Amino acid sequence: MVATETIRRYPPSRDYLIPMLQAVQEEQGYISRESICEISDYLSLPESKIFGVATFYNQFRLSPPGKYQVAICRGTACHVKGSFNLLETLQRELGIEAGATTRDGLFSLETVACIGACSIAPVMTVNGEFYGRLEKKTVEKTIRELRA
Numbered sequence: 001m002v003a004t005e006t007i008r009r010y011p012p013s014r015d016y017l018i019p020m021l022q023a024v025q026e027e028q029g030y031i032s033r034e035s036i037c038e039i040s041d042y043l044s045l046p047e048s049k050i051f052g053v054a055t056f057y058n059q060f061r062l063s064p065p066g067k068y069q070v071a072i073c074r075g076t077a078c079h080v081k082g083s084f085n086l087l088e089t090l091q092r093e094l095g096i097e098a099g100a101t102t103r104d105g106l107f108s109l110e111t112v113a114c115i116g117a118c119s120i121a122p123v124m125t126v127n128g129e130f131y132g133r134l135e136k137k138t139v140e141k142t143i144r145e146l147r148a
């Protein structure tokens with residue numbers, strides 16, 4: 001029963017599904033398979049429905065975060081300055097899609113909306129540390145250094 005206490009802070013209504021998922025993720029760092037089962041029991045909702053909601057919103061992670069949590073900003077200012085290409089570079093370097101964690105548990109990758117650092121766009125963060133005015137080669141170098 002990994003998330004029961006957290007879940008039971010909310011009334012057993014499907015109206016509270018998203019706040020429950022947010023609370024579980026806040027506490028565990030991701031939405032585990034077990035917590036989906038527990039929510040399913042509590043709300044009498046099929047697991048597939050909860051899984052569907054959790055995968056629809058990209059704020060939810062379904063795998064444990066990596067040691068290095070990489071987030072690339074996909075807000076407008078960063079997009080205009082090429083963050084899509086940087087996202088592709090990160091995906092290629094890490095061998096995972098956004099929303100996933102590498103098999104060795106070292107890196108997880110996610111996209112985020114504007115993180116308030118537009119003046120240094122394009123921006124990524126690693127465990128909350130900002131890397132601004134990014135270029136492809138800086139991204140590759142940073143990931144290789146962290147991996148080493």
Ligand code: FES
Nearest residue numbers: 073075078114117
């Ligand atoms: S759009 Fe990326 S920091 Fe604002």
